[in-house]
Amino acid sequence: MNKLDEDTVAYVARLARVAISDHDIHLRTQELGQILHLVDVMQKVDTSGVAPTNQVTGLQDVWRADVVRTCSVSPAKLLEQAPRHQDGYIVVGRVLE
Amino acid sequence: MTINEVLAQLEQGKTTAVDLVRQAFSRIDAVNGEIDVVLTRLDDRALNAAQASDKRRKNNKKLGRLEGIPFTAKDMFLVDGVRTTAASKMLDSFVAPYTATAIAKLEAEGAILIAKVNQDEYAHGGSTEYSAYGPSRNPRNLDRVPGGSSGGSAAALAAGIGFFSIGTDTGGSIRQPAAYCGVIGVKPTYGLISRYGVVAMASSLDVVGPLTHTIADAALVTDIMAGRDEMDATSIASGLIIPSNEHPGRVGVVREYVESLGSVERSLYNDVFKQLKLSGWEIADVSLPNLEYALPCYYVLTPSEISSNLERYDGIRYGSTANSTGDLEAMYASTRGMFFGSEVKRRILTGTYALSAGYYDAYYKKAMQLRTLVCADFKRAFSEFDILLGPTTPTTAFRLGEHSTDPVEMYLADIMTVAANLAGIPATSIPITSSNGMPLGLQIMAAQQAEAMMFAAAREAEHVLSVVLPEVMV
Numbered sequence: 001m002n003k004l005d006e007d008t009v010a011y012v013a014r015l016a017r018v019a020i021s022d023h024d025i026h027l028r029t030q031e032l033g034q035i036l037h038l039v040d041v042m043q044k045v046d047t048s049g050v051a052p053t054n055q056v057t058g059l060q061d062v063w064r065a066d067v068v069r070t071c072s073v074s075p076a077k078l079l080e081q082a083p084r085h086q087d088g089y090i091v092v093g094r095v096l097e
Numbered sequence: 098m099t100i101n102e103v104l105a106q107l108e109q110g111k112t113t114a115v116d117l118v119r120q121a122f123s124r125i126d127a128v129n130g131e132i133d134v135v136l137t138r139l140d141d142r143a144l145n146a147a148q149a150s151d152k153r154r155k156n157n158k159k160l161g162r163l164e165g166i167p168f169t170a171k172d173m174f175l176v177d178g179v180r181t182t183a184a185s186k187m188l189d190s191f192v193a194p195y196t197a198t199a200i201a202k203l204e205a206e207g208a209i210l211i212a213k214v215n216q217d218e219y220a221h222g223g224s225t226e227y228s229a230y231g232p233s234r235n236p237r238n239l240d241r242v243p244g245g246s247s248g249g250s251a252a253a254l255a256a257g258i259g260f261f262s263i264g265t266d267t268g269g270s271i272r273q274p275a276a277y278c279g280v281i282g283v284k285p286t287y288g289l290i291s292r293y294g295v296v297a298m299a300s301s302l303d304v305v306g307p308l309t310h311t312i313a314d315a316a317l318v319t320d321i322m323a324g325r326d327e328m329d330a331t332s333i334a335s336g337l338i339i340p341s342n343e344h345p346g347r348v349g350v351v352r353e354y355v356e357s358l359g360s361v362e363r364s365l366y367n368d369v370f371k372q373l374k375l376s377g378w379e380i381a382d383v384s385l386p387n388l389e390y391a392l393p394c395y396y397v398l399t400p401s402e403i404s405s406n407l408e409r410y411d412g413i414r415y416g417s418t419a420n421s422t423g424d425l426e427a428m429y430a431s432t433r434g435m436f437f438g439s440e441v442k443r444r445i446l447t448g449t450y451a452l453s454a455g456y457y458d459a460y461y462k463k464a465m466q467l468r469t470l471v472c473a474d475f476k477r478a479f480s481e482f483d484i485l486l487g488p489t490t491p492t493t494a495f496r497l498g499e500h501s502t503d504p505v506e507m508y509l510a511d512i513m514t515v516a517a518n519l520a521g522i523p524a525t526s527i528p529i530t531s532s533n534g535m536p537l538g539l540q541i542m543a544a545q546q547a548e549a550m551m552f553a554a555a556r557e558a559e560h561v562l563s564v565v566l567p568e569v570m571v
Contacts, residue, residue: 009446016404016449017411017426018442019434028446034505035447039393042463045470052465053472054301055331056521057288057545062330073194081194081415092413093425 004033100166100260100314107154107165114147114154114165114209121167121211121259128256128571132234134249135258136172137180137213143167146209153207162317164207169259171247172213173220174200175294183296184228185218187416187436197294198329199263199305199322206321211259214249218438219407220270220298222246223510224500227440232497235278236569238535241494244274244510250308251278256571261318262308267298268395269489269514271306272526276538277494279528279566281555282308283315284514286545287521288333290319291326299402300331302395302518312556315525316340319548336546340553345484348373348554349383354487354513361532366488369529369539369562373486376561383482385474388516390467395515396508397451397464404448407441443504468519475520479544484554488513489526489538513540523548525555528564536566 009029013020020028075088084091106112122140129135150165175181175193182188200210217227225248226232233248235241236256243252247264251274254262264271266284275282283306290305297303307318316339323335350370355363374380412418412432419431437445451460478485490513500506517524522545526538539558543551 008450012446012450012453014430015453016445017408017429017433018437018445019430020442028443031443031504032446032450034503035396035443035508036450038505038508039397039460039464042390042393042397042467043459045387045390045467047463047466047470050466050469052462053468054465056301056472056519057286057331057333059288059331059333064327077194081191082413083416083418090413093421093423093428095425 004029004036098260099311100163100309100317101311103166103260114150115144117165117167118143118147118209118211124256124258125212128236128258131239131571132236132243132252132256133231134214134233134253134256135212136182136184136215136230136249139179139211139213142179143209143211150207150209159207161206162321163203165209166207166261167209167211167259168203169212169214169250169253169262170200170210171216171250171262171264173216173265173296174213174263175296176200176210176213179213181213181296183219184216184230185436185438185441186229187410189417191416195294198291198326199295202322203263203318212253214253214262216249217246218441219296219403220246220265220267221403221440221444223269223273223507224495225249226497226501227438229438234497235494236571237279237567238494239570240496241535242277242497244277244494246270247308248274251275251280251282254278254280254308254310256569261314263305263318263322264308265295265298266304266306266518267302268399268518269511271308272489272514272524272538272540273510275308275526276489276528276536279536280308280310281312281315281528282306282526282538283319284517284524285319285323285548286333286523288331289335289546289548290322291329291332293326293328297406299399300406301402302399304518312525312527312552312559316552333546337549338552340549340556343550343553345378345550345554345557347482348378348380348484348486349478349482350380351388351485351487352382352384353388357512358488358491362488362491362537365529365531365537370486373558373561376557383478383485385478387467387470387474391471391516391519392508392512394464394467394471395511395519397460398468400444400448401451401461402448403444404452407445410437440504471516472520475516475522483543483547483550485542487540487542489540490514493531493533493535493537517542521545523551525551527555527559528566529562530564530566534567
């Protein structure tokens, strides 16, 4: 399970959209290896047939009435949060070549 | 002073909200240089609120049960028009456009927010050393950490800044700093308090809770914040929280926790259990065999949820952004590489790895299955016992820098607190004294939504143990 190399960490960093310098990849690989070592104790438990849990208070399909309400925050106020905005739009970098 | 004592003084006209707020700020002036707990002061906002509060009191139009009481909040809580950083450079200049439900409910009862306080970045950590704005210090010993991630909350309260604080607890982040600083810290049932307007860490585990000086105060503040909120689909209706005459019938001591302690701490906790027995508690040992998997399970689920939740920090809609000339993807990566701290990146990478194709079953799914086993252990225990007891932490507060070279060492400080989050049960830490003069915590756990029972037991324990901690150093 614990076969972790720098290429894998570089790939994971790319998936996570986090820039990591070549210098740091070595350290990050080491750290991730330590963390995986800590959690690998899980592997000794036989969990076949055990249902996974992701919600603990038993809530299911939480509904509310389909009523239109006004948002407490104005679009202008939200737009102001964007580092770059212009004419009521958020400015982003180039997506297509 | 406790909330109830201050309310009595206000009622008798011995003090005013304006005086209390001014005193809180002079306390900040006096001690913040040493303990570094305040990230943002709210002088004008708090003084205006205090003047309004005094006026209401004079006109007999009090808002509610916390009229005129100054408090602090961890910087995870959004407050309309107020800088909210989560102690991250990613949100360095972020001014919240709306207010968290928990804060709104406290203010609706007359409480006055005086400052946003320090924490580990995005609540990832157990010492405040991962704050992008530098660590806070423990007011009971300045060489020691206050714990974390709600370390600013615990340290501020212990140092006499405000009369309560609110924090968040994903794996112990309220109870552990409370134990380290010698105050009470409460992690309620999952969903009891709305997470609307709280910066997200791990959504299936995050809860909001109070840090206070007494159990009566903790029950009051919890009761005010509790309840279903349409803005948080996982929130639940609030039942009985403030205890009346409940008495803990059967009390179990979690054997796995006590056995893992060092000999000094073990005899210390055994003395505490003895005192409670002498006072009439019916105490027996209980075993939760899957507890040893709680920490590994937590350190897979939490980073996984973090990696997903923190996707939102993309440098586009709000928060900091890197000046990148490249394409969109390069801008994402450089923004996140530049403004996230080391521990945040560690957790994002771990989580992304655990969720990625090929590793999902071995890590994420496996951890969710182990969570089922941990929950089942608690269910079994609570079919026999009303209350479970254990330590909050294995040791007293560690020294600043002690765990800074090994991130996994830091994770081990959470070993006795994470299980309550995995099971969604309420847990409270109350202070006890240790042999080295620093406080420790007694952890009191109850079944989901059995807050009244938990507070009843904690109130009795508080009374029986009647702990007197040494004065703070600042």
